[in-house]
Amino acid sequence: MTNPLNTDHFWMPFTANRQFKSKPRMLVSATGMHYRTDDGRSILDGTAGLWCVNAGHCHPKITEAISRQAGRMDFAPVFQMGHPLAFEAATALAAIAPEGLNRVFFCNDGSEGVDTALKIALAYHRMRGDSLKTRLVGRERGYHGVGFGGIAVGGIAGNRKHFGPALAGVDHMRHPLDIGRNAFSRGLPEHGAELADEFEQRMIALHDPATVAAIIVEPVQGSTGVILPPKGYLQKLRALCDRHGILLIFDEVITGFGRLGTPFAADYFGVVPDMIVCAKGLTNATVPMGAVIVRQDIHDTFINGAPENAIEFFHGYTYSAHPLACAAMLATLDVYKEEQLFERAASMAAYFEDAAHSLKGLPFVKDVRNLGLVCGIELEAIPGKPTARAFDVFLKCFWEKGVLIRTTGDIIALSPPLIIERSQIDELFGSIAAILKAQQVLPQSATVPA
Numbered sequence: 001m002t003n004p005l006n007t008d009h010f011w012m013p014f015t016a017n018r019q020f021k022s023k024p025r026m027l028v029s030a031t032g033m034h035y036r037t038d039d040g041r042s043i044l045d046g047t048a049g050l051w052c053v054n055a056g057h058c059h060p061k062i063t064e065a066i067s068r069q070a071g072r073m074d075f076a077p078v079f080q081m082g083h084p085l086a087f088e089a090a091t092a093l094a095a096i097a098p099e100g101l102n103r104v105f106f107c108n109d110g111s112e113g114v115d116t117a118l119k120i121a122l123a124y125h126r127m128r129g130d131s132l133k134t135r136l137v138g139r140e141r142g143y144h145g146v147g148f149g150g151i152a153v154g155g156i157a158g159n160r161k162h163f164g165p166a167l168a169g170v171d172h173m174r175h176p177l178d179i180g181r182n183a184f185s186r187g188l189p190e191h192g193a194e195l196a197d198e199f200e201q202r203m204i205a206l207h208d209p210a211t212v213a214a215i216i217v218e219p220v221q222g223s224t225g226v227i228l229p230p231k232g233y234l235q236k237l238r239a240l241c242d243r244h245g246i247l248l249i250f251d252e253v254i255t256g257f258g259r260l261g262t263p264f265a266a267d268y269f270g271v272v273p274d275m276i277v278c279a280k281g282l283t284n285a286t287v288p289m290g291a292v293i294v295r296q297d298i299h300d301t302f303i304n305g306a307p308e309n310a311i312e313f314f315h316g317y318t319y320s321a322h323p324l325a326c327a328a329m330l331a332t333l334d335v336y337k338e339e340q341l342f343e344r345a346a347s348m349a350a351y352f353e354d355a356a357h358s359l360k361g362l363p364f365v366k367d368v369r370n371l372g373l374v375c376g377i378e379l380e381a382i383p384g385k386p387t388a389r390a391f392d393v394f395l396k397c398f399w400e401k402g403v404l405i406r407t408t409g410d411i412i413a414l415s416p417p418l419i420i421e422r423s424q425i426d427e428l429f430g431s432i433a434a435i436l437k438a439q440q441v442l443p444q445s446a447t448v449p450a
């Protein structure tokens, strides 16, 4: 008999540790659309891991590229040194980025990418000699990772309440979720673009836009429950930033690499920001990596503005452009291209949308919202037990249906790998539907996560 696993020492992130450890949900291997559990069950991955395994699990081309690189050169510094893969990786990423965004700063994940972009924004204005522009603006219910910069511009109360005093000098726009007017929208909601105008008026009254350095938004807010931009809203934000010399940063950590059927959400919306933060699907999540893709003239302001032989931007990570990550990234971008996965996602979006909206009318379903291969299903909370209803569906999906979903509050968020088949879309939504239909009675045993 094997020793039982000791679960005491791993302090699990963003997890109700006691709940998990009372009945662990262990994944031990993965391939394509499925995980396998320690008790030998196959689990359909409805969340691409954590919005990241876009090409499906353990793609041989990617895993082989990583093993090859691990045997050739494990690590090389990129502080005052270089290795060719880093430059190749930056070139490959620039090639699929929107026109004009062609300089790449590498980091290790989305949180570092956000903090890097915010630092570039602040330093850029300073380098141009505009020391007034120091205010950063995010959005309520925005999620930008867990670095101090990211939680400052992020708008999640739970993520901010313990660290609030350190988060000065930021402001927040209202989020555009408006179930009253937009419930069960298919694709982009009709109502809410005026929030961008309202913010401009408030900002002028309150701060003077001359003090604002950058606005950061997720084109589609994911982690807080799939909040879609109303029609015309992102275009208005772009125009507002142009009017006031404010940098627009798109946090595309989840929308990058085909989630909406295009390389970036910027392409989907036809709105080009000044910087894009990406991670996750960048390496198909095989090796941690993040990147900030920057407009060339912003980069050039640093490079040309510093004295000869001086470090132009005082920032970087030991593992920036790590050789294994670069190898993984180059192979991943090849796979996306060769297997036309972005186009595949686009062609599956209508079927996914129909399947998602088939849940309308089921018990406790308050809203369904979707775009590309992303969907949010908002449930009515059990009175006095917020989060419990959705978490109960999550547990039943895992234990009874062999399906992995993700919940945030009382919202189910789905973001499957882009290789999902129609029958698997049916399985995903069919499992949720069956559980909701059986939910006429309030679950007594539901556990409330932290």
Ligand SMILES: Cc1ncc(COP(=O)(O)O)c(C=O)c1O
Pocket: 109, 110, 111, 112, 114, 143, 144, 145, 146, 218, 222, 223, 251, 252, 253, 254, 279, 280
């Ligand atoms: C929009 C967005 N930004 C940043 C992050 C943080 O990324 P990471 O967890 O890789 O630091 C996430 C993570 O889900 C995200 O969704």
